[in-house]
Structures are given as structure tokens and as C-alpha cells.
Amino acid sequence: MSHALIADLGGTNARFALVPIHQYEPLEVRVLPCKNYNDFFAAAADYIGSCSVDMADIDAVVLAIAGPVNQPVIRFSNNPWHFTREEVQSYFGDNKPVALLNDFDAVGHCLEVLSPKDLVVVGDHSTVDPKGPCWVVGAGTGLGVSCVVPQDHGPNIILPGEGGHVDLSSCSDLEDDILKFLRKRHKRVSAERVLSGMGLENIYEAIALREGVERRLTAPQIGEALALGTDPIAVAALEQFFVFLGRVIGDLVLSVESRGGVYIAGGIVPRYLNEILSSGFRDAMQDKGRMKEFVSPIPTFVVMSEYPGLMGCACYASYLVSKA
Template identity: 70%
Template structure:
């Protein structure tokens, strides 16, 4: 049986898995700390040493990388790894199909094969047009954004971009205050400045300052305080976080009529799913004046799969092998 070696490579961790071609659930998943290996190739060899599939049975290698992949040399922000596609090809063999994907490209390729039970609908269920574009985005370390256009008989077309760095707007006095507070520090405030782990910290600090308190907590501490209910500023921080997120999603939908849906990934929203369901996210998304009726029918989902990036790599590997 033909297999693909798939990996989701970040600055901190590298997730490796194996999957039979035309299957999409990652198997034999191992997570390695990047700091424990001098190079990607050392980590890949360590995985192959414990994997039950021999290299001869692997026909494709698909890597999802947290960073740009359209450069000659792929470098990582938070570790010393670097390589070229030619080096990947040479290491695994010239007979293997090789692809390097941006991490949000990989997420875009997972949409068509996500099990329905891995999706949580936010708001009223709406009709999905499987032939129409979708957005996939998610706050985590940063804010990843990708537009996905379905293609008949071939892999989804994932349009590259840096939507997380678009300007952030405000609609309330509190939002005005937060942006003014952050503008003093950053001059320009992008969406990622509030929609990320760092963004949660920024919102909390700004709301404290509004009350005359000089205080900054880490994102995990704010999240813990939010879940325990013992810190009203943490509660308001997460409420504002969800509202900002809704505003950004609504802006994306205005830019591309994504009748295929909006798919929310990343590490933050699934962690606080109950609060997100009850938040002002959908109201903020739909608060688009005369265009509210344009935005309102767009369905939104939280992706609860453990390894959606690896699933996207698996799907892409199947296309790679099929056309080889």
C-alpha cells in the first residue's frame, strides 16, 4: 500500500505522521520539540526510526510550514532549521512526490475532507454551497487567514495572503480606547495585535489601564481567570476578543462572498468554545449596516479536529500521487 509522510512544522514543535494514500486520518502521530534536533532531517529520521512504514513504501512527502514557502531557502522564525525543496527531495529520494505548503494552505486543503462531527456550528445553521469559496482562519500565536476556492477534480485552490496584518477598525468607545492604547505602542494596529495570544494580553492590559490599573497577565493566566469567573476584566477581555474576531470575519466575508462557509481553527477558540458560542461574535460579524443581509447567511464553524493541518497534508498528498 502506498503511503505519505506528512508533517506540520512550527517554530516550537514538529508533528509527524504517516497516512495511506486516499485516507486522511493521520496515523502514528509523534510530536517532537524542534529544539531537540539540529535540523529538520534529524527530526524526520528520528520519526522514520519509530514509524512502522519503511521509506520504500512512502510515495509522497507533504510538509506544512508555519511561514512563507515561496522562497529558495525555507527558514524558521523560532528555531535554526532551514532547508530547500531540493534538499528535501534529495533526502527522501528523487522518486518521491514532494510538496511544501504554508500551514494555512494545509488547513485549506483539509476543508473538503473534514468529518461533520469535527465541526461545531456557531449561530443558526445555514446552507453551505460546496462549490463556493470559503475562509479558514484562526487566532493562535498569530492570526492565520486563507481563502479557499474549490476546484472540480483537483486540489482546492488556496489563495495566499497575510490577512492577519490588515488594519483593525473599531465600532465602540471601548474599542476606540483599546486601539488608541495600542497605537501609542505600535503606531499601527493590525488585526493580529488583538486576535492572538499576544492580543488577549494586549486587550487585558488596555482594559486595566482604562480602570487606572497598571497590569498585564499572560494569555494562559487570563484564560484561566476567565474560566474561573473570578476576574471581571478577564471576562470582558474575552468578550471583546470574540467581538473583534466577529468584526474581522465580517470584513472578510464582505471582501469574498464565502458561501462555502467560514472555518475557525487555531488553539484559542476551541479552548473557550462554550463562551464563544454565547459571545457577540455573530452579532459583530453581521453588524455591517446596509450589507448585514449579505453577511448574515454565511455559515460559521469551529474546527475541533486534533490535527487539521496534517489532514490537509494527507489530502494534498493524495492529489500529488494521483497526478504523478
């Protein structure tokens, strides 16, 4: 049986797996901390040395990368790894089809193979237009965004971009204070400054300072405080995180009428599913003045699959082999 080697390479972890061609459930998944390896090739060698399939039996390689891939030198947004397409192709063999995708392009491809059990509806609307464009958004080490255009034949078209780095706006006194706090530190404030693990920490610190407390917790510490239920600042920070997420997604919907829905992935939101369901996320998304009725019908889903990026790589690998 022929296989694909697939990998979802993020800012914190590199997830490697094998998958039989035309199947989409990742096998032999290993999660390797990026900081433990000098470069991608060292991590790849570690994985390949331990997997059960010989590289001679690998028919395709698909890598999802946390950063722009249409560059002469591909650099990661949140870790120091870098390489060229030629170096990757040479490493795996010049006769082997290799594809490099943006990490959220890969999540966009996973929409082709996700089952309903992998999705949780947030809000009152769940009806999608299967031919309508959709957005994939996810907060983790950074903020990933991709616009997906479904196709009747062949893979979804994923429009390239770095939407996580758009300017952040505010719509309340609290948000004004958070942006002022971040502007002093960073001058320009992007959406990723609040919608990421680092962003949750930033929100917490800004709200604490607003309350007269100088304190910054790490994202895991905020998670522990939320579990204990003893820190009202942690509760307020997570709520504001979801409000900012709603505002940014509402702006995306205004930019592209995504009747195919909005799919929220990444490492943070699925972890706090109950909290987003009871949060002001949808109200903030729909808070678009006279355009509220335009945005309100757009359904939003949380992607609960453990490895959506790897599933998207597996899906794309099937197309890659069919085309070869």
C-alpha cells in the first residue's frame, strides 16, 4: 500500500504522520517540539527513522507550514526554522511529488473530508451553502486565516494571505484600553496580538493593569486559573478573547460573503468549547451596525478534530498522487 508522509509544522510543535493514499485519518502521529531541533530536516529525520514505512514506499510528501510559502526562502512566523522548496525536494527525492501548503491552507483542505461529528455549531445558524466560500480561522501560537472556495472537481481553492496580521480595531472602552496598552509596547497592534496564546496573555495583563494589578500569566497558567475558577481576571480575559475573535471574524465575513460558513480551528478555542458557546462571540461577530443582517446568517463552527491540518495534508496528498 502506498503512503504519504504528512506534517503540520507550527510555531511550537511539528506534527508528523503517515497516511495511506486516499485515506485521511493520520497514522503514527508524533508531535515533536520545534525547539528540540535545529531545523526541519533534523525533525524529519527523527520521525522517518522511527516510522514503520520505508521512504521508498512513500509516494508523496505534503507539509503544512506556519508562515507564507510563496517566498524564495520559506520562514516560519513563530519559530526560527527556514528552508527553500528546492532543499525540501532534494531531501525527499527529486522524483517524489512534494507540496508545501500554508498551515491554514491545509485546514481549508480538511473541510473536504471532515465529518459532522468533527464540528460543533456556535450560534443559531448551521445551514451552509456547500458551494459558497468559507473562512478557516484558528488561534494557537499565532493566528491563522484562510479563505476557501469549494470546487466540484479537484481540491478546494485556497486563497493565499496572512489575515492574522491585519490591524485590530476596538469597539468598547475596555478594548480601547487594551489597544492603548499594546500600542505602547508594539506601536502597531495586529489581530494576532490578542488572538493567540501570546494574545491571551496580553489581554490578561492589560485587564489586570486596568484593575490596578501588575501581573502577567502564561497561557497555561491562565488555563489553570480558569479551571480553578478563582481568578476573575482570567475569566474576563477569555471572554474578551472570544469577543475579539467575533469582531475579527465578522470583518472577514464582510470582506467575503462566506455562505459556506466559518470554521474555527487552532489550539485554543476547541479547548474552551463550553466557554465560547456561552460567550459574547456571536454578538461581537454580528455587531456590524447596518450590516448586521448581512453577517448574522453566516454559520460558525468549532473544528473538534484533533489533527485538522494533517487531515488536510492527507486530502491534498491524494490529489497530488492522482495528478502525478
